[in-house]
Amino acid sequence: xxxxxxxxxxxxxxxxxxxxxxxxxxxxxxxxxxxxxxxxxxxxxxxxxxxxxxxxxxxxxxxxxxxxxxxxxxxxxxxxxxxxxxxxxxxxxxxxxxxxxxxxxxxxxxxxxxxxxxxxxxxxxxxxxxxxxxxxxxxxxxxxxxxxxxxxxxxxxxxxxxxxxxxxxxxxxxxxxxxxxxxxxxxxxxxxxxxxxxxxxxxxxxxxxxxxxxxxxxxxxxxxxxxxxxxxxxxxxxxxxxxxxxxxxxxxxxxxxxxxxxxxxxxxxxxxxxxxxxxxxxxxxxxxxxxxxxxxxxxxxxxxxxxxxxxxxxxxxxxxxxxxxxxxx
Numbered sequence: 001x002x003x004x005x006x007x008x009x010x011x012x013x014x015x016x017x018x019x020x021x022x023x024x025x026x027x028x029x030x031x032x033x034x035x036x037x038x039x040x041x042x043x044x045x046x047x048x049x050x051x052x053x054x055x056x057x058x059x060x061x062x063x064x065x066x067x068x069x070x071x072x073x074x075x076x077x078x079x080x081x082x083x084x085x086x087x088x089x090x091x092x093x094x095x096x097x098x099x100x101x102x103x104x105x106x107x108x109x110x111x112x113x114x115x116x117x118x119x120x121x122x123x124x125x126x127x128x129x130x131x132x133x134x135x136x137x138x139x140x141x142x143x144x145x146x147x148x149x150x151x152x153x154x155x156x157x158x159x160x161x162x163x164x165x166x167x168x169x170x171x172x173x174x175x176x177x178x179x180x181x182x183x184x185x186x187x188x189x190x191x192x193x194x195x196x197x198x199x200x201x202x203x204x205x206x207x208x209x210x211x212x213x214x215x216x217x218x219x220x221x222x223x224x225x226x227x228x229x230x231x232x233x234x235x236x237x238x239x240x241x242x243x244x245x246x247x248x249x250x251x252x253x254x255x256x257x258x259x260x261x262x263x264x265x266x267x268x269x270x271x272x273x274x275x276x277x278x279x280x281x282x283x284x285x286x287x288x289x290x291x292x293x294x295x296x297x298x299x300x301x302x303x304x305x306x307x308x309x310x311x312x313x314x315x316x317x318x319x320x321x322x323x324x325x326x327x328x329x
Contacts, residue, residue, distance in 0.1 A: 036284055039196025043281045043324045046181045047201065050193060050279045051326040053166050053173035058277060061104060062262050068099045073119070076126040083124070090268045097263040097272060098122040101206075101303050106134040108165050108277070110158045110205045110311075111293050112151070115141055133168050140164065140190075148188045154292040155282075156185065159192035159200030162279070195281035195324070202292060204278040206304035207312030208233065209291065211320065213327035215276045217255045220314065225251075227313040228291075234271055234305055272305050278312060280325035289320030 064071070069080055084092060102120050106128075109115045115137045119127040152160065163182070166173050183194040192200040204210070209227040211220035219227045224240050227233070237252035245254075252270070259273040282288045291313045304311065314320055 040283075040324060042180075042196035043201075043283075046177070046193060046195065047279050047281065047324060047326050049173070049176045049181075050162070050166070050201065053170050053176075054277050054279065054326075056173070057108070057165070057169045061100060064103065065096060065100050065263050068096050068103070071103065071128050071131075072099070073127055073129045076128075080124075080126055089266070093264050093266065093268045094271075095122060095124060095126060097261070097269070098303055099126065099128060100263045103128055103131065104205060106131050107169065108205045109134075109137065109161050110203055111154060111161070112141060112157050115161070136168055137161070137164055144189055150186075150188065152186055152188065152190075155202045155288060156192065156200050158203040158292065159185075159194075160190040162201065162203035163191045163193060165203075197281075197284070197286065199282060199286060202278075202280050202282075202288065204280070204292070204312055206275050207278045207310075208275055208304050209310030209313030210278050210327060211290070211312070211314050212323075212325075213276075213278075215327045216274055217259050219310075222251060227310050228315060230310060230313075231308060233310060275304060276327070278325060278327060280323050283322035283324050285322055287316070287320075288323065289316040290314050 069077065072080055080095075087095075099122060102122065105114050105117075106119065115134065119130055121127045151157075177193065181193055182191050183198065183200075184191055185194065185198065185200050195201050208216075209219060210216070211218060211227070219225055219233065219237075222237075222240070225233075225236055230236050234252065237255065238250050240251040242249050242251055242254050256267055256270055256273050260267060261272040261274055264272055280288065291309060291311055293311060
């Protein structure tokens with residue numbers, strides 16, 4: 001009797017091939033998803049450590065507010081001490097708040113222009129002494145520019161400055177970071193803290209337009225306000241009344257009452273509210289989807305509430321939703 005050797009038909013081989021391909025695709029998808037989740041977890045941990053360090057630095061400014069006149073340059077100090085007796089509380093508070101904003105601009109810069117800018121005279125002509133740490137930043141960036149004249153993109157600038165801020169203002173915090181959380185993504189000799197995808201973690205000192213925040217007012221949730229196009233946010237908020245409020249109250253007053261500005265503790269000026277630094281990764285897609293720096297002629301921002309485009313305002317909502325940042329509980 002003739003023996004028949006069993007064999008697969010062509011159709012059976014095709015079916016098996018398709019099944020194997022499907023299983024491989026499912027395994028690859030699961031692996032890719034697991035890797036992405038692991039990168040997100042790592043990024044969340046890095047940002048949490050950065051947030052802890054920045055909080056230590058930021059809270060120190062509340063003490064400095066009480067003694068800001070001691071940081072004035074010699075000419076301003078004499079003038080201020082003479083003029084203060086004739087000022088009302090609102091004028092004094094406004095001057096001190098603007099001086100604090102400029103001090104933070106110099107000690108916690110978000111872009112290179114802020115490092116290069118000297119102390120700014122505020123209304124009344126008062127200005128601060130140049131902080132020692134800003135001289136350190138300027139020296140480091142000057143040496144770096146002499147070696148590499150390429151100007152990093154704004155996101156990378158802010159990341160490099162975040163590393164310099166923590167290195168100089170809270171160096172003990174560096175012990176909490178591993179080698180995999182620090183890099184030099186553009187190869188210019190300046191380090192950055194990096195996320196799970198190996199990309200720079202950006203830093204915004206003041207970002208009143210930042211959407212999705214639980215740590216400061218989220219203006220993007222307010223009906224009648226477009227943070228992406230508003231050029232005078234104080235006036236815009238002043239012109240909107242809180243629905244069903246009795247007596248009527250403006251949205252601006254509601255925000256100020258709920259989010260008291262530590263640099264206007266008596267809420268005298270009614271033109272500012274609490275802001276907290278933003279530390280943010282672009283997430284899986286690598287796109288931030290918001291204004292990383294101020295638009296317009298003046299990119300040096302010492303008063304975040306002045307007229308002009310808002311830092312942090314969304315410019316592409318399709319990208320920003322996967323961002324990982326320190327403003328979400």
